[in-house]
Amino acid sequence: MQSQNRIFDDIARVAGGALGALTSLKDEIEAMIRDRMERFMADGNFVRREEFDVVRAMAAEARAEQERLAARVAALEAALQKSPEGEAALTQKP
Numbered sequence: 001m002q003s004q005n006r007i008f009d010d011i012a013r014v015a016g017g018a019l020g021a022l023t024s025l026k027d028e029i030e031a032m033i034r035d036r037m038e039r040f041m042a043d044g045n046f047v048r049r050e051e052f053d054v055v056r057a058m059a060a061e062a063r064a065e066q067e068r069l070a071a072r073v074a075a076l077e078a079a080l081q082k083s084p085e086g087e088a089a090l091t092q093k094p
Helices: 001-044 049-082 084-091
Strands: none
Touching: none
């Protein structure tokens, strides 16, 4: 009976060691894959999502500002057309 318990203990130790080895192997493979993906992304001139979102927000803000300025210019042109001096100024070539 005693020898059977030793066999089970040995099997349990071997299984535990194998499980630890597999876990470390899995971690090492994941690190290698992550490293290669990062290198691939850097070589491909890809941008991170956060950087893309920042640039997109800046473009949207610039577009909104451009639309506000266009509306303001249109309002100023309309006001100039209503006045006699303004109408002459709009028809003059710079």
